[in-house]
Amino acid sequence: MPPRVSQSTSAHELAALIGPVEALPGPRYAGLARRVRELVTGGTLPPGSRLPAERELAAALGASRVTVASAYRRLRDDGFAVTRHGSGTVTELPRAGAGWGPPTTDPTVLDLGHAAPEAAAQLLPAYEQALARLPAHAAQHGYASTGLPELRAAIAERFTARGLPTDADQVVVTAGTGDATAVVLDALLQPGDRVLVEHPTYPGAIGLVTAAGGRCVPAPVDAADPDALVESVHLVARQSNPRLAFLMPDFSNPTGARLSAAGRRRLGATLWQQGVLTVADEVTAELHLDDGPLPPFAAGLPDAATVTVGGLSKAVWGGLRIGWLRTDAALAGRLGAALNRRQLSVGVLDQLAATTVIRQLDAVLEQRRETLRQRRAVLLEELARRLPDWSAPCPGGGLSVWCRLPPGSSSAALAAAAAPRGLVLAEGSLFGTGEAFDDHLRLPFTLPPEQLRAAVGLLAQVDTELRERPSGAGRPARAATVV
Incomplete structure (x- = not known):
C-alpha cells in the first residue's frame, strides 16, 4: 500500500x-x-x-x-x-518483500541476505562430550530455569577474562542473542516507550522493539568516524528521553563500525548519566579481524547501567541456540523471572555442549577469524572486479560489508530482481527505521569462496540489467518474503 x-x-x-x-x-x-x-x-x-x-x-x-x-x-x-x-x-520506496524471513535451507540458493557461517569444527566433539554427560542430568527433571550452573559459571569466567568481573548470578542463559534482547524489551518496556537505536541497525532489533510496544529513535552511525555516535546519542537522548538504548559497540550490524575504547567509555557514561539503560549486543564483539580486542562496553560502568547480551550463533553456529544476558544480580533475577514466564528452560544438551565450547572459545575464534579474513578478501576482490562503481569499505571485523550503491541504484530493486535467479539479498531499507538506506546493500562474507564468487557474479548481472532496462519495462516482481 x-x-x-x-x-x-x-x-x-x-x-x-x-x-x-x-x-x-x-x-x-x-x-x-x-x-x-x-x-x-x-x-x-x-x-x-x-x-x-x-x-x-x-x-x-x-x-x-x-x-x-x-x-x-x-x-x-x-x-x-x-x-x-x-x-x-x-x-515511495519499492519493497522486495513484506518482511525479513529466516535463512533458506535450499542448497541451490545463494544466500547473501543473512550473515550465518557454517558450524565451527569444535561443535560436533562438544556435542559428543555433552551426550556422555547427559545421563547424569537425565535422572533429574531436566529444567534449568536461568541456565545450568556450570554454563553460567563458564560465561561469567569469560566476561571476567575479558575485563568485566562477573559472578554466575549476574548471568541468565537464553535461547540465543535475540531471545536475550527480547527478554529485556518485554520485561522493561511499556507501550509507547522510546528505544534509542543506531541508524542503520540490525533489523531484528527494530522488530523486537516494535513487538514489545516500543518506538525506535534513530541516532546516525558513521562507519568512517564511529566515535561520532557519542555526540549524536547525547543529542538524541536529550531530545527524546528514551527508556532504553540498543547498541552494537563492536562491528555494528550492518555498518561494521566499532567504537574506540575511549568512545565506549564516554558513550556508556553519557547514557548512564541521562538515566538510559543500555542493551549492548556483543554477538560479534570477538570477531575482530584486523585490530585486537577492546574492553566490553559495560567495563567501568555500574553493573546496573548495562544489560550485555551475547551468544554463540556467529562464533560457533546458528543452530546452537545458546545466548545470555549479563547485568547486576538484582536485574538479572528480574529478567530471569520474566524468561521463566515464557519458557521453563533452554535445552540441557545444548547447554552442556555450549559449556564445552565456551571453555575452548579462544581456539574456536582463532579459526573463525582466519576463515572470515579469507572470505572478506574474496568478497572485496570480487566486488572491485565485477562492480567497480560500488563503494565497499573494508570492515575491521564482523561478518559483512555495508556497500553504498551508485547514484540512482536501488537495493530494493536489486533484491526483487535477484530473487528469481536464486540469489537472496536483504535490501538496505530493512536496516533503517524510516525507509532510508535503499542506496545501500549489506553483503555478508560468510559463504565459502566459490559461492561468494558466484553470488557476486549474479549480482553484477542483475545490476547491469537494471541499469539497461528501458523506461516503461515494468518494475521488478516483488517476492513474498526475503528468505
Missing part, C-alpha cells in the same frame, strides 16, 4: 534540489528520474512526499513536459512513486 501523503514539495523547491537539468547524465528523463531517486533514498524526499505537477516542474526546470512525464513514469515503474487519485504523484 502506498505511504500516507506527509508533505508537498513545490516545483521550485524540487528544481533547486535537482539542480541544472542540463548537467544530468544520460537521457534527460532518465537522469531526472535518477536524481529524484537519490533524493528519495537519501531521505530528502521521504516516502509520502507529493511531487509537483508535471507542467509546474517542467517550467521550473526549463525542461519539456514530456521529459518530466517520462521521468515520473520511470519512477513509477521502478517503484519510487505512485499516482493516487486526489494526491497526484507521491514518492
Whole structure:
C-alpha cells in the first residue's frame, strides 16, 4: 500500500534540489528520474512526499513536459512513486518483500541476505562430550530455569577474562542473542516507550522493539568516524528521553563500525548519566579481524547501567541456540523471572555442549577469524572486479560489508530482481527505521569462496540489467518474503 501523503514539495523547491537539468547524465528523463531517486533514498524526499505537477516542474526546470512525464513514469515503474487519485504523484520506496524471513535451507540458493557461517569444527566433539554427560542430568527433571550452573559459571569466567568481573548470578542463559534482547524489551518496556537505536541497525532489533510496544529513535552511525555516535546519542537522548538504548559497540550490524575504547567509555557514561539503560549486543564483539580486542562496553560502568547480551550463533553456529544476558544480580533475577514466564528452560544438551565450547572459545575464534579474513578478501576482490562503481569499505571485523550503491541504484530493486535467479539479498531499507538506506546493500562474507564468487557474479548481472532496462519495462516482481 502506498505511504500516507506527509508533505508537498513545490516545483521550485524540487528544481533547486535537482539542480541544472542540463548537467544530468544520460537521457534527460532518465537522469531526472535518477536524481529524484537519490533524493528519495537519501531521505530528502521521504516516502509520502507529493511531487509537483508535471507542467509546474517542467517550467521550473526549463525542461519539456514530456521529459518530466517520462521521468515520473520511470519512477513509477521502478517503484519510487505512485499516482493516487486526489494526491497526484507521491514518492515511495519499492519493497522486495513484506518482511525479513529466516535463512533458506535450499542448497541451490545463494544466500547473501543473512550473515550465518557454517558450524565451527569444535561443535560436533562438544556435542559428543555433552551426550556422555547427559545421563547424569537425565535422572533429574531436566529444567534449568536461568541456565545450568556450570554454563553460567563458564560465561561469567569469560566476561571476567575479558575485563568485566562477573559472578554466575549476574548471568541468565537464553535461547540465543535475540531471545536475550527480547527478554529485556518485554520485561522493561511499556507501550509507547522510546528505544534509542543506531541508524542503520540490525533489523531484528527494530522488530523486537516494535513487538514489545516500543518506538525506535534513530541516532546516525558513521562507519568512517564511529566515535561520532557519542555526540549524536547525547543529542538524541536529550531530545527524546528514551527508556532504553540498543547498541552494537563492536562491528555494528550492518555498518561494521566499532567504537574506540575511549568512545565506549564516554558513550556508556553519557547514557548512564541521562538515566538510559543500555542493551549492548556483543554477538560479534570477538570477531575482530584486523585490530585486537577492546574492553566490553559495560567495563567501568555500574553493573546496573548495562544489560550485555551475547551468544554463540556467529562464533560457533546458528543452530546452537545458546545466548545470555549479563547485568547486576538484582536485574538479572528480574529478567530471569520474566524468561521463566515464557519458557521453563533452554535445552540441557545444548547447554552442556555450549559449556564445552565456551571453555575452548579462544581456539574456536582463532579459526573463525582466519576463515572470515579469507572470505572478506574474496568478497572485496570480487566486488572491485565485477562492480567497480560500488563503494565497499573494508570492515575491521564482523561478518559483512555495508556497500553504498551508485547514484540512482536501488537495493530494493536489486533484491526483487535477484530473487528469481536464486540469489537472496536483504535490501538496505530493512536496516533503517524510516525507509532510508535503499542506496545501500549489506553483503555478508560468510559463504565459502566459490559461492561468494558466484553470488557476486549474479549480482553484477542483475545490476547491469537494471541499469539497461528501458523506461516503461515494468518494475521488478516483488517476492513474498526475503528468505
